[in-house]
Amino acid sequence: AQSVAQPEDQVNVAEGNPLTVKCTYSVSGNPYLFWYVQYPNRGLQFLLKYITGDNLVKGSYGFEAEFNKSQTSFHLKKPSALVSDSALYFCAVSPGSSASKIIFGSGTRLSIRP
Amino acid sequence: DAGVIQSPRHEVTEMGQEVTLRCKPISGHNSLFWYRQTMMRGLELLIYFNNNVPIDDSGMPEDRFSAKMPNASFSTLKIQPSEPRDSAVYFCASTSPGLAGADTQYFGPGTRLTVL
Numbered sequence: 165a166q167s168v169a170q171p172e173d174q175v176n177v178a179e180g181n182p183l184t185v186k187c188t189y190s191v192s193g194n195p196y197l198f199w200y201v202q203y204p205n206r207g208l209q210f211l212l213k214y215i216t217g218d219n220l221v222k223g224s225y226g227f228e229a230e231f232n233k234s235q236t237s238f239h240l241k242k243p244s245a246l247v248s249d250s251a252l253y254f255c256a257v258s259p260g261s262s263a264s265k266i267i268f269g270s271g272t273r274l275s276i277r278p
Numbered sequence: 279d280a281g282v283i284q285s286p287r288h289e290v291t292e293m294g295q296e297v298t299l300r301c302k303p304i305s306g307h308n309s310l311f312w313y314r315q316t317m318m319r320g321l322e323l324l325i326y327f328n329n330n331v332p333i334d335d336s337g338m339p340e341d342r343f344s345a346k347m348p349n350a351s352f353s354t355l356k357i358q359p360s361e362p363r364d365s366a367v368y369f370c371a372s373t374s375p376g377l378a379g380a381d382t383q384y385f386g387p388g389t390r391l392t393v394l
Contacts, residue, residue, distance in 0.1 A: 196380040207282070207369055207385030208321075215380045254321065258380065265311070265334060266383070268321045 166191040168257045170269040177245045177276050185240040185272045187255030196258040197238040198266060199229055203251045211253075214238060225249070245276045280304075282386035284370050290392045296358040299389045302351055303372030311383060312345055312355050313369040321369075327353065360393045367391070 168189045177183045189195055196215050200208040212223025219231040229240045238255060252273050258266040283302040291297055303310050311326040325335040330347045338345070342361070347353040357364055367388045373381035 198382075200383075200385075205388075207387050208371075208383075209385070210382045213380065213382065265323055265326050268323075270320045 166195075166257055166259050166267055168255050168267055168269040170253075170255055170272045172272050173270075174273045174275065177274070179247050179276050179278050180244050183242050183245045183249070183274065183276075185253050185255075185274060187238045187240065187269060189236050189238060189255075189257040191257055191259050193259055196266070197229075197231060198256040198258075199223065199227070199238075199240050200254045200256065200268075201225075201251050202254065202271075208254060211240070247276045247278055250274055250276045282370055282372055282384055284368075284386035284389050286389060287387065288390045288392075290394065291360055292394050293361055294359045295393075296356065297360045297364075297391060297393075299355040299368050299370075299391070301353045301355070301370030301386060303353070303370070304374070304384055305351070307372035307374045307384070308350070309373040309381065310347060310353050311371040311373075312353070313371065314366045315369060315388070316366045324355070357391075360391075362393045365391055365393050 170187055198213045199211040201211050202208045211227050212221050214221045214231045222228045227242050229238050231238050252271050254271050255269040256266045285300045309328050312324040313321055315321045324337045325345045327347045343357055345355045367390050369388045370386045371383040373383050
């Protein structure tokens with residue numbers, strides 16, 4: 165069965181420092197991987213996704229993620245954090261079959277302190 | 279584009295009452311998803327439709343929950359009778375036709391349901 169794990173409930177980073185939000189997955193075959201962000205009282209917003217090709221994927225708001233097949237990971241990164249990046253981040257995986265649904269992780273709350 | 283539209287944005291009701299949540303997907307999108315989000319259980323997929331047909335309803339918690347999609351531009355999620363443990367934020371999302379499983383989901387703003 166496919167699954168996705170976000171091992172950290174919360175990540176705290178100082179503004180201007182690099183940030184990493186971790187995600188690992190378990191799926192048979194070649195996965196499609198996603199990151200979404202949720203701001204308070206809002207729905208989830210798409211950040212980026214990996215389908216195939218270059219393992220480094222660039223997305224919105226300066227975020228990027230690296231697909232690592234050997235470690236089954238898809239960590240979200242940003243070189244320099246902003247206070248406005250504070251939000252709830254979700255990693256998600258799809259098995260890449262004809263199915264349309266994706267499985268979301270439990271979410272990681274990112275807090276950027278000034 | 280108006281994005282995914284959900285109504286109402288907030289709903290407060292009493293236990294035992296029927297609740298109907300509504301969703302209008304983005305025009306041209308052919309898949310629609312209903313999710314529930316709580317602090318305890320996180321984000322759960324309840325049901326999803328492809329071309330107005332329910333494909334997977336394994337996430338629907340009980341027979342009290344039902345969902346319909348009578349046409350490509352409208353879906354409802356109904357809870358009857360409602361219970362306090364149904365209190366949550368319910369999200370609707372839609373995707374456009376494309377590479378199955380790789381489609382970006384676009385979420386609505388959610389309906390915050392409180393059952394007293």
